[in-house]
Amino acid sequence: MSAGSCLVYSEVQNNNVDELIRQHAPLVKRIAHHMLGRLPDSVQVDDLIQSGMIGLLEAARKYDGGKGASFETYAGIRIRGAMLDEIRRGDWAPRSVHRNSRRISDAIKQIESVKGRDAEDAEVAEHLGISQEEYHSILQDSAGCRLFSYEEVLEKTESGADVFVGENPNPLEGIERGAFQQHLAEAIKLLPEREQLVLALYYDEELNLKEIGAVLGVSESRVSQLHSQAAARLRSRLTDWIH
Numbered sequence: 001m002s003a004g005s006c007l008v009y010s011e012v013q014n015n016n017v018d019e020l021i022r023q024h025a026p027l028v029k030r031i032a033h034h035m036l037g038r039l040p041d042s043v044q045v046d047d048l049i050q051s052g053m054i055g056l057l058e059a060a061r062k063y064d065g066g067k068g069a070s071f072e073t074y075a076g077i078r079i080r081g082a083m084l085d086e087i088r089r090g091d092w093a094p095r096s097v098h099r100n101s102r103r104i105s106d107a108i109k110q111i112e113s114v115k116g117r118d119a120e121d122a123e124v125a126e127h128l129g130i131s132q133e134e135y136h137s138i139l140q141d142s143a144g145c146r147l148f149s150y151e152e153v154l155e156k157t158e159s160g161a162d163v164f165v166g167e168n169p170n171p172l173e174g175i176e177r178g179a180f181q182q183h184l185a186e187a188i189k190l191l192p193e194r195e196q197l198v199l200a201l202y203y204d205e206e207l208n209l210k211e212i213g214a215v216l217g218v219s220e221s222r223v224s225q226l227h228s229q230a231a232a233r234l235r236s237r238l239t240d241w242i243h
Contacts, residue, residue, distance in 0.1 A: 025056070054082050056078065058078055059075040060075070063075070101228075101235075107119070109236035118233075119233075121229075139225040139229055184238065191230055192233075195226055199230055
């Protein structure tokens with residue numbers, strides 16, 4: 001390719017990148033506000049949007065339409081990933097929150113292995129030696145904790161994600177992720193009905209916590225607790241995959 005042809009190709013490529021960014025900038029804001037609904041007040045939406053725009057820029061530069069995923073699907077994965085990286089860098093949660101989240105998951109796993117059914121709130125609280133009010137307070141504090149991030153799981157396993165990991169993705173890594181995705185889907189189907197509904201309304205229907213509360217007839221804080229409890233329950237059932 002001649003120097004002139006290279007210059008023309010570069011200009012066309014830059015124009016395509018700019019157009020993709022312009023068209024999908026609203027997607028960054030939508031994802032940022034959606035994620036903000038389960039994060040503490042210390043996380044600013046502007047920071048999420050800024051990191052999300054970086055993710056969108058990377059997506060526009062690296063997108064390959066021949067891989068099978070639409071640009072919006074691919075960009076959404078990259079945008080969420082960039083925002084999660086920003087949250088990780090700020091890691092707002094004190095060690096006690098992480099420790100308590102793991103304690104809850106461990107308690108749920110032990111109770112369910114003995115009972116052979118879903119662990120109930122009162123049973124988990126009793127196992128931990130605390131009141132139900134204290135248990136619910138811990139769940140509230142755990143909301144958005146990065147020990148188990150459903151968005152992060154989606155970022156790593158959503159259809160089409162594997163083919164975009166690195167320049168030379170490891171085929172075995174893709175197989176492992178596919179297997180994890182299947183186990184995750186099965187684990188979600190086995191959650192208590194109300195917890196399944198919370199996840200479906202939040203991630204599939206993209207309702208915020210207040211809207212979900214209106215659907216379920218409970219408070220916004222209770223929805224947050226249910227969300228955290230679902231995450232803890234999934235962690236307890238996927239211990240072979242999540243470290």
